[in-house]
Amino acid sequence: MTHNEKQKLEELLTAVEQRVPGAIEGSERPYDDLVILVKRAQCHEVLKFFREQGFDLLSDIAGVDLLGVEHKDRFQLVYILYSIANDLRLRVKVNVPEDDMNVPSVSDIWHSANWAEREAYDMFGFHFEGHPNLSRILCHSEFEGHALRKDYPIMKGQWATTSTDLMSHLEEE
Amino acid sequence: MGVKGTTVTKAETGVVTTRMDEVIKWGRKNSLWPLPFGTACCAIEFMGVVSAEFDISRFGAELVRFSPRQSDMIIVAGTINYKMGPILKRIYDQVCEPKYVVSMGACACSGGFYDNYATIQGINQIIPVDVFIPGCPPRPEAVLDAILKLQQKIDRTPAR
Numbered sequence: 001m002t003h004n005e006k007q008k009l010e011e012l013l014t015a016v017e018q019r020v021p022g023a024i025e026g027s028e029r030p031y032d033d034l035v036i037l038v039k040r041a042q043c044h045e046v047l048k049f050f051r052e053q054g055f056d057l058l059s060d061i062a063g064v065d066l067l068g069v070e071h072k073d074r075f076q077l078v079y080i081l082y083s084i085a086n087d088l089r090l091r092v093k094v095n096v097p098e099d100d101m102n103v104p105s106v107s108d109i110w111h112s113a114n115w116a117e118r119e120a121y122d123m124f125g126f127h128f129e130g131h132p133n134l135s136r137i138l139c140h141s142e143f144e145g146h147a148l149r150k151d152y153p154i155m156k157g158q159w160a161t162t163s164t165d166l167m168s169h170l171e172e173e
Numbered sequence: 174m175g176v177k178g179t180t181v182t183k184a185e186t187g188v189v190t191t192r193m194d195e196v197i198k199w200g201r202k203n204s205l206w207p208l209p210f211g212t213a214c215c216a217i218e219f220m221g222v223v224s225a226e227f228d229i230s231r232f233g234a235e236l237v238r239f240s241p242r243q244s245d246m247i248i249v250a251g252t253i254n255y256k257m258g259p260i261l262k263r264i265y266d267q268v269c270e271p272k273y274v275v276s277m278g279a280c281a282c283s284g285g286f287y288d289n290y291a292t293i294q295g296i297n298q299i300i301p302v303d304v305f306i307p308g309c310p311p312r313p314e315a316v317l318d319a320i321l322k323l324q325q326k327i328d329r330t331p332a333r
Contacts, residue, residue, distance in 0.1 A: 139291070140256045147290045157290055163259040 213251030
């Protein structure tokens, strides 16, 4: 990463702190990447700002279960952003407590968030408020629990009784 | 071509006598129409079996059909997960009698190395299997061997 790119990222961090005051909880720079920890209440506003700043590609939304790890909250969401025009990468992390897993949906900012959020819901149980169709995407709709949670017995399979008709999904989207 | 109980009574007129049962079995075992239920890399290996190099048509099973209503042998080639389970069951139900199932590869037989919440640990938990083929993926010769084993099985059981 060039000096210029590093500087651009630092400028972005300053800009977002001015635009949404008090939203940034902290930042890290592992391997010259910028990782920003954002408060959950303001994460939609912050992510929208980054979209306006040229981060036009939301590569993925990753869920993390920190059960057994010394950490403030059990869950974490990682938004992996990329700016095609400026060739910049940015990660935004949001802490989510176990007893209240509501997170504002960013599917109105990036269309790719639609399926990424469904996956995070399916695997971890995050509840994305404002999502147009928050249903399971990988596991069967009859599946109970969330498979990638650390306390889900990894070998416990669940029989499905019906086949899902995907045509209705296509018509909705 | 090996129809049991056949006797040629009048060679010059071409009249032969045999048992109906044996003729039916002979016809069935030498004209299996496979339905490839391919979900993973074993399906790629199955393409090799069908192609000229190994040539499944030498054993009369080359007419691959993609409709269960036109086939009588399902070759389940690949990982079957719990979400796919009801679909496989439904496809099996749609195949006309008499129907046969070949479970191809480690995943279809036992879940393979996918010992997790998503994968069915052997398709015999949903549908009856006639021949299991081990391997990851099996060699084409192993698939041909399974066809021969299935032919033997058809031959020794009474025609349904």
